[in-house]
Amino acid sequence: MSGNVDLTGFYNPVIQRCSNIACHSNGDFTWTWYEDKIAPGKIEDLAAHSGTLVGTVKLSWTPPDNDGDLPPGYQGQKGPGVYGYEIRYRTGGPVTDANWSSSTIAAGPPSAIRNYDNDPRTQTMTVYGLTPGMSYYFGVKAFDETMINHSPVSNSQSAQALVDTFAPRFQGLESARPAYISGSVDLHWSPARDDTGPITYLVYWVPSSQTIDWNNPQATTTATAFHVTGLQNGLDYLFAVRARDASPAQNVDANEVIKIAIPQSPSENDIFGRMYYGIANSGTNLGGGTTNLSLACDGKLDWSALATPKARISLMRSDGYVCGDRQRNRIEKVNTQGDIVTWVLNSTYAEATNIHGGSMSLYLRNRSDSSTITIYFDLGYWDNGFQTLDTYTRVLPRRHRGSVKAYFPTVDGTVYTVPEGKRLAIRLRRAGTVEMEVWFGSKRGASLLTVYEQVENKLPNPFSVTTPNSPTGGDVTINWTAAVDPEGDEMLYDVYGSVDGGDLALHHRLGRFRHQRRMANEKGWLGPQRPAQQRAGARRRQ
Known part of the structure; x- marks a missing residue:
């Protein structure tokens, strides 16, 4: 010791004794062995702010001296740092010495910085497991190597646990199947994951002719399954599920997984979705007509050059397109009203089959800068000619170029029957003479008919x-x-x-x-x- 300056760091000017093992050799350890009855100094600069992870708060402070507050005039090196810390928190008001015992202990206090130099390094800690969006008050006490000398509680600071602004991680609806209870469909999905639970699932359903309104779910549940009731038998519906967390932000995932199902009564046969692909074909006898649409892949047919009658007949099939994905067939310069193309299924139905609805996609182009074109999709079957069951009407805007979709039935709940031995068919026709084009025969020029088929099941006769x-x-x-x-x-x-x-x-x-x-x-x-x-x-x- 030289004046008011300790050159070794072994001398403690507060207790005026050594508090280092160098002064005491290797005697048995007790707190009295250190002759230390003085608690560490009070932490005066505790700071708290929202953490970087959901439900966390980040704390920081400057480590106090091991043996109380150093005299104002002391200029020597500091002795060893404090031995450890205890951190507590509460809601509704600051942490004080009076409410310390009733405050919640924060798990995982940091290891104390053993600071032998006059180094103002900062101690930090992240508190986990807090409720996102809730404000908490925090307090810290330091203790020395005796484990019983605790500093007064620090200044108490508050911060809000980081709010969850992330949507749940959710894969969407996995299955939608008829419940075989009249007007019912069962939905199932795997649990979503999120930092803020519990998860609420938003359940949506609409007839397939409508669009799902993501802002207005039809039901909510916390389960991973839902039984939808009150539906119309035989009508195809779109179903979807989204996940919402319990954060104040009400985060909702944005999956767009949509499943289709058709409710049916338990006495009916199953309903199956089928896809049929419109292709170019010529020379197939359909009975009452022969296909006459001959086009190579990427080939073009000049409608204006065809002799009357111009209407074409072709095939659709279940085993995909003939042309490659980047190819297409094209009928151009279509400038007369009436039938354009009728696609007929390449096989007959072995039994009378109910059609519970569906849709037709086709790539169409309106060449006019000023006029619209009214087109018609006729759903029907072939019986020595086309027999109409339903008609969907669509208007092509001027300069339209893209896929057009028709929906059946046009009256919800209508079921159509294709007789045994007949072929399902779809016909495209138009009004007016404004020039247009029809692209088909591949994914690029989609000509896809999707229908929901059910082998007809007639009810038993009445009995008493x-x-x-x-x-x-x-x-x-x-x-x-x-x-x-x-x-x-x-x-x-x-x-x-x-x-x-x-x-x-x-x-x-x-x-x-x-x-x-x-x-x-x-x-x-x-x-x-x-x-x-x-x-x-x-x-x-x-």
């Missing part, structure tokens, strides 16, 4: 049920006449019972049978004191 008498014992006998299916399918009978006077809203299915059956009482819901109303319903065997 003998109303059961009130039971005298535990059994109820039910009899019915045999039902007949017009297609000759095996018949099954579903028998229902209820305790609500016959209201099938609360019905219970007792079983499924192929013949008359005597039913035993189901204790617990039929009950010996309340006669049950029994009903039988017939369904065909699928």
